[in-house]
Amino acid sequence: MVTGGDVRQIAVMTEIPPTPPAPEETPRRLTRSTSDSLVAGVAGGIGRHLNIDPLAIRITFVILTFAGGLGLIAYLLCLVFVPTDDPSAPPLKWGLARTIGAGLLAVAALAILVPDWFWGPQLPLLLLAGAVVYLLVRMVRDDGGSHAGRVAARIAIGIVLFALAAGAFVAAAAGTALGGGVVVAGLVIACGVGLIGGAFRGGARWLIVPAIVLAVPLGAVAATDLDVRGTWGDRTFHPGTVAELDDGYEMGLGSLKVDMSDVDLPPGRTDLRLDIGIGEIKVLVPEDVCVTTEAQVGMGAVNVGEGEQGGVDFDISDDRTVAPGVAHLHVIADAGVGYVGVGEHPFDVRGPERWRDEQFDAGANRAACLGAA
């Protein structure tokens, strides 16, 4: 028999304790921030989504904007594709007109910012990449935040981040090759200082990525002593006399050829200085003149009539004895990445490939150094 007191006891024993209120779930969807906004809240939204300082995102956008306009393009794409976090804003509707408008906007930005690069063979690849990004974004929109949608969103963000990193990588390499290596090295050090400072504020491991993206191309370019400052193209110099010889011939990128076959060199040493960042240096010399070569190559090959020698960061120096009173041409060549060839073959007739492959003989020039010619 159950008494009234037992019923109360059972009721107390079976009472379910009140469950604490569930913590408010932070939104995982990437949105533009209305509270942390300088232009359109893109950087604020990305910073909040990735849990990093939006200032770093803004600086990245600015840096990449100067790197061929990538930052501006990425910002415009985020502005178009990422919705705002304002609940009162109307939901994003992806009609055909808006899609075409966004596509035309991106195409126009690319065509204006990088016309030489844009109208090239990579245009179909660019359109394909755009279509992939568009499909991924549509997938996220249609999925309503499910697991597949989150995976697709991460893939899309990964593609964008990879593109940004690739752009920064190329920009760092180009900046170093154009003489801005000190600035790039300074940015690497700034990343290191940021890492140490961030270590005491919860960690700043994300700074490792920009540090590596800057340091690796800087190291590669520095290792080859690459310097592409100056002119570019295919240039041939044909001085007729010693007086017409320049103090030095310098090019950034391309093919630098000097035809010395018509120059009547005076007795004694005449220096010919040549410098190229990326490309080839070719010097055509007269047969009866003593020629010595001093070449420095970051990465590539040299042929001065004794077979082709190649490698990374190597020098050759011709220390042969030259008889007094002999007309002597001393070639001082510096190539960052490329080829240096000095010989008596007419390169314009034979063409660069045959000239390069041939094991030509520099015996006449060597004999001339002893005064035998």
Added chain:
Amino acid sequence: MTPRPGYDPASLFSGVIVIVLGGLLLLDQADVLEVQAEYLLPAVLAALGGILLVCGLAGPPRGRS
């Protein structure tokens, strides 16, 4: 390497490695020091390896364990 409360060892040691590498590259670019390719490229690789090692030893960042 056990993380102590108050700082992230991966960020700290990675920062030191990055500063040393950046300093080496800065000296090379400023023509204060001429670092040959056979030393420069291994230095970059060693820095990458060191950073990966430090991050691996330190474990995931706080709040993600």
